Amino acid sequence: MKAGFVSSVLILLACWYLYEPIPSGFSQPWKLRAVWAGVKVVMDASWIAETLGLVPAHEVLRFAEELRTSNAPEKRAKDLVLDGIPVRAYNVKDSGPNGRYPGLVYYHGGGWALSSTKKYDRLMLGILEQIDIIIVSVDYRLAGKDGVRYPEPLDDCLTATKYFLTHCSTLFGVDPERVAIGGDSAGGNLAAAVALKLRDEHFSPMPKLQVLIYPVLQAVDFLLPSMVQNKHGPILTRYWLAKFCQLYATGSTEHVSQMLNNNHTSQSAKTFIYDRYIRHEDLELNYHYKPYKKPRLDFGNDRLWSRIKDVMMSPYFAPLLAENLADLPETYLYTPHYDVLRDEGILYSRRLKAAGVPVSHVEDPTAFHGICSWRRWFPVEGERCMNGITDFLNGKI
Numbered sequence: 001m002k003a004g005f006v007s008s009v010l011i012l013l014a015c016w017y018l019y020e021p022i023p024s025g026f027s028q029p030w031k032l033r034a035v036w037a038g039v040k041v042v043m044d045a046s047w048i049a050e051t052l053g054l055v056p057a058h059e060v061l062r063f064a065e066e067l068r069t070s071n072a073p074e075k076r077a078k079d080l081v082l083d084g085i086p087v088r089a090y091n092v093k094d095s096g097p098n099g100r101y102p103g104l105v106y107y108h109g110g111g112w113a114l115s116s117t118k119k120y121d122r123l124m125l126g127i128l129e130q131i132d133i134i135i136v137s138v139d140y141r142l143a144g145k146d147g148v149r150y151p152e153p154l155d156d157c158l159t160a161t162k163y164f165l166t167h168c169s170t171l172f173g174v175d176p177e178r179v180a181i182g183g184d185s186a187g188g189n190l191a192a193a194v195a196l197k198l199r200d201e202h203f204s205p206m207p208k209l210q211v212l213i214y215p216v217l218q219a220v221d222f223l224l225p226s227m228v229q230n231k232h233g234p235i236l237t238r239y240w241l242a243k244f245c246q247l248y249a250t251g252s253t254e255h256v257s258q259m260l261n262n263n264h265t266s267q268s269a270k271t272f273i274y275d276r277y278i279r280h281e282d283l284e285l286n287y288h289y290k291p292y293k294k295p296r297l298d299f300g301n302d303r304l305w306s307r308i309k310d311v312m313m314s315p316y317f318a319p320l321l322a323e324n325l326a327d328l329p330e331t332y333l334y335t336p337h338y339d340v341l342r343d344e345g346i347l348y349s350r351r352l353k354a355a356g357v358p359v360s361h362v363e364d365p366t367a368f369h370g371i372c373s374w375r376r377w378f379p380v381e382g383e384r385c386m387n388g389i390t391d392f393l394n395g396k397i
């Protein structure tokens with residue numbers, strides 16, 4: 001009897017976790033279902049641990065992330081320190097700094113709070129199989145660790161990037177006129193923010209290119225069509241996006257439920273933002289997926305907004321809210337169709353183009369958020385994502 005009951009519960013649970021909508025046209029739907037079910041179990045366990053007051057959810061995820069990828073010593077990588085910031089350098093030439101190589105400064109993803117340069121060895125080495133470029137991947141401080149929050153991770157990225165741009169010729173034999181910056185997810189946010197900050201400071205030399213892979217570009221509107229359509233994932237859910245955004249913005253995660261209803265902004269801020277930066281009508285109608293309704297603008301939370309607005313409205317936190325996007329580096333922007341972040345990427349691409357910045361925008365119709373980091377598991381879409389980066393770099397750097 002008991003065994004029968006337990007196994008029924010287990011079967012129901014398995015169905016619950018395995019029954020998930022998967023991007024149509026995806027190459028390995030059942031494998032993705034299984035992987036996504038595994039990720040969801042960890043996410044739900046971390047939520048339960050946090051709800052019970054045991055440990056913050058992002059700590060559980062960080063721990064699981066540590067287990068997911070092995071840290072085999074990688075002898076093609078060198079851990080260095082640039083102006084006090086730890087970085088991991090790849091493809092550093094034994095012959096010393098006497099070439100005119102191109103360079104890439106990379107900021108890894110992981111919601112500003114997870115992962116590390118080591119976890120990105122595989123992607124960096126994959127890129128190097130296709131282009132002879134010297135890569136410096138920045139180990140910025142992670143949000144939520146020892147009270148770290150915006151702008152500290154960004155400051156680390158900026159410090160390392162400025163140092164690299166200034167000294168790359170003597171240190172690595174890299175031509176400072178041929179340097180790209182780039183990142184994925186939260187790292188894409190950092191890359192876009194670094195580009196804006198360097199432009200605003202009239203830094204020279206500017207990076208020649210920016211590579212933005214499913215970047216986070218704002219945290220004021222969680223009701224864009226792509227947010228509604230993909231709120232259950234795969235891999236990145238709307239709930240976790242809001243959580244990571246708040247963790248980065250404030251160092252805590254107590255307002256996620258307000259953020260999910262867009263009730264962390266004031267009424268006047270909403271009207272202003274929708275009018276200027278996040279115009280849903282600029283998205284093609286076929287993105288206005290079924291349960292989508294244009295969000296209401298007639299409510300708000302002035303008290304909460306007054307506490308967080310300085311960060312939330314800063315273009316260095318939310319590049320999509322930058323007043324002016326002119327004079328930014330030529331851009332590669334990759335957005336998977338099945339991603340909560342898709343629409344802010346599309347809007348950023350439109351605004352960059354309107355400001356005169358050349359943009360190569362690729363939307364993958366069957367991929368989901370994070371696909372570049374799952375290349376070993378899902379090679380069809382994963383290779384496509386990585387090849388987009390290397391093709392762009394090969395053609396433009």
Ligand SMILES: *[C@@H]1O[C@H](CO)[C@@H](O)[C@H](O)[C@H]1NC(C)=O
Nearest residue numbers: 258261263264299300301302
């Ligand atoms: C938004 O937040 C305010 C302040 O907490 C609250 O009074 C209001 O009912 C909320 N509105 C909605 C639509 O959730």
